[in-house]
Amino acid sequence: MSAMSGLLIANDTIIIKAVGTWGYFSNYPKHEGPFWNQHIADVTAGEIVGEIKPQDELGLRGFEIMHLLKNGVFDFAFGLPAYAMQESEIFEGADLSSLVQHIGVQRKVAAAYFPTLERAFSEKYNAKLMMLYPFPSQMIWCKNPVNSIEDLKGKRIRVFLTTLGDFVEGVGAIPVSVAYHDVPDALEKDRVDCVITGTMSAYTAKLYKLTPYGFTLRVGWGLAFGAININKWNLLSESQQTLLQKEISTLTDNMWQETATEDAIALACLSAGPCSLGETGNMVLVEPSEADLIKRDKVAADVILPRWAKRCGPECAANWNRTVGTILHLRAEVPAK
Template sequence: MKRRTLAALLAAVPMVAVRRVAVRFAVRCAVGRSVGRSLGRSVRCSVRCSVRLSAAPLLAALTSAALTSAALAPAVSMAADADALPDVHFQVVGGGSHNYTYSAVEKPFWEKTLPAASGGHVTAELAGLNERGLKGPEILRLMRGNALDVGMGVFAFVSGDDAMLEGVDLPGMAPDIATARKMVQAYRPVLEARMRDRHGVHLLATVPYTAQVFFCREPVQQLEDLKGRKIRTRGRNMADFISALGGSPVTIPFAEVIPALQTGVVDCAVSGIGSGNSAKWYDVAKHLYNLPTDWSIGFYAMGEKRWQRLDPAVQRFLQEQARVLEDRLWQETGRENDFALACNTGQGECRIHTKADMQAASPSPAERERLHAIASQVAGEWGKRCGAECARAWSGSVGQALGVTLR
C-alpha cells in the first residue's frame, strides 16, 4: 500500500474508527512478538509479517469506517445546521381553511414539518385567510407593513394595478397542471424581482389550486355552446377570455354563486373543479365543461423587511423548507384535481370530495387548437396593457417555455 493512499484514507476516517483499528492492530502485533520468540525469530521479522498479514483487514476496516463516515455526514451536517438555528416563531396566514390542501399540506407543514426539521427552533402558528377575516387583496399590504410574518395570496386577487403579476397564470395557456407548473417555474425570476422591488415582499413558494372550469345549468358539449351565456368569472384576464369565447362575463362573489345559478342571474360559473364540489355547486349546476381557464396560482411570501431581519441561517432553512412545501402543494393539487373530476361526475375513483352525477364534456383536439389561438390573442392584449417591459419579460420566460410570442 502506498503511504499517501493510506494517509488519504486515514484522513477521511473519524478518530474513533482509527482507535478501534489501532487496537486490533496492536493486539495482532503482540501475538506476533510472542510467536516470534517461541520460534526463535526476531521480533522485527514477526512484526513485519504481522503488518503484511494485517494490511488487507486494516484497509477493509478503514474503508468501511470512511464510507460510514461519508454516509453519516449529511445527517450530521443537518443536525448541526438545525442546532445552529436561533429560536424564531412565525405568525402565518394560509389559504382558506375550507380548501383541501390547507388541511392536507399547509397545516401539517407549518405546525409539524417545519418544527421537526429545525429541531424545534423554528415554529409557526397557522390560520386560514377566512379565519383572520381577510378577503385576499390586502395580503401584500399586510406583509409589507409587517402586520403578519408569512402570508398566502392568489396573484389574480393581489395584482390590482400591477398587471405584471397576472402573467404567471394567463387564461387558456395551461391545459394541465404540468404545463401550469412549467409556466410558473419559467416566470418565477420575474415574480421574485417584481414582488421584492415593487411590493416589498419576498417570495417563498408558489401555490396552485385545482383547474378553474365551467359549472353550468344547461348542457355544454362544445366551445360554441358557451356563446351568449352569462358566466361568473373573476379578474380582468379571465373576463377577456370569456368574452373571446363569446360569453358574457359577470362578477359575483363566490358565496353568491348558488343563488345566482338558481335564479338564472348566471348560466355558468367558473371556479376550481374541487372548490365547486366543496361548495355543492353540483346541486344547481348539472353540467361540467372541463376546460381549464387557469389554475388560480398563488404564493407564500414574507415582507422583505422582515426577511432581511432574519438570521442568515434561518433564511437558508426557510427557503429550503419552502421548496418542500411547494413540491407537496403541486403534487397534492394534481391528485385532488384528478379525484375532483371523478367525484363531480360520479365516475372513476372518488376521493377527497363528494360524489355527484354531473355530465362532463371536454374540448376536442380541433377546439384546443382554436383555444390556443384565443389564449394567444388574450395574452397579446394583456401584454399591451402591461407594457413593453412586461411583455418582454413574459416572452423571454413563459413565452419561450411554451413557444408563444406576444403579438
C-alpha cells in the same frame, strides 16, 4: 435559573405570523396550516415557530393581505397573484387564462416566471417570493349542456380574475364577477348560467346539484404564492434561511403532486365515480375537442394575450415572451394603437 434559561430560549425563538388561503379548500388544512402551526417548529427544534390562520377566518381580502405583508403585520402570506394586481398586471403573467392544459407544463411556466414575480414582490411589497403552487384546475360548470366552446356563446359566466373575463368575452360570453361564497345564490337567482371554479371546489361546494354539466377545458390553474416579509427574512440566520428554503421547496413539491391527484379525484367524484370522498355528483362532463382547442388558441392569440400585453406594457410583454412565451411557443404583443 431554569426560569431564566427558559426566558433566554423564548427570546431566541423567531415567531412567524402567517396568513393562509381559505380554510374550506384543501391547500390550507392539508399543507399551509400544518406547515406553519407544527412542522416548522419540529424541524427547527423550536428556533422558528409559526402561527397561521386562513384568510376567511381573519375576514381579510386579498389587497388587504398584501398591504399587511408589506408593512410587516404578517410575516408570511399565502395568496393569489390577483391580490397584487392593483400594483401591477405583471402578477397575472404566470396564469393567463386557458393557455396551459397540463399541470407539468404549468409547473414549467411557474418556474420560468418565478424570477419576474420575485423582483415584483420585492419592489412592490417588500417581500421575498418563496414558492408558487397551484390549486386544482379551473373549469366551466353550467346549468345547461355545453358540448363545445361554441355553446358558451351568450352565456353569463362567473369569473374572478381579469384574464378569465378576457377568455369569456373572447368566446362570445358575458363575464360576471361573483365572489366564491355567492356562487350558489347567483346560480339559483339566474344571475349566471355557468361558473368558473376549480375542480375540487366545485365538488366540495356541491355545484353538481346546481350545474349538472361540466366542460373540462382548463381555463386557469388558480396559481398561488407564498412570500415572506423581507425585514423578517433578514432576521433569520443564514442556516435558518437555508433550512426554511429547503422545507418550503419540499412543501411546494408536495402541493404540485397533490393538486395533480386532486384534479383526477374531483373529476371522478363530480361525475360517475368511483369517489373516495363521498357521494358522486353524476355530472355530465364533456372534454374539449380538437376544434375547441384550435378555437381556444385563436382566443388566446387574438384576445387574452393582446389585452394582457396592453394592460402590462411593452417591457412586461417582452419579458413574458422571453420566459413563459418560449415554453408555450406564444407571443404577447401590445396591439398597435
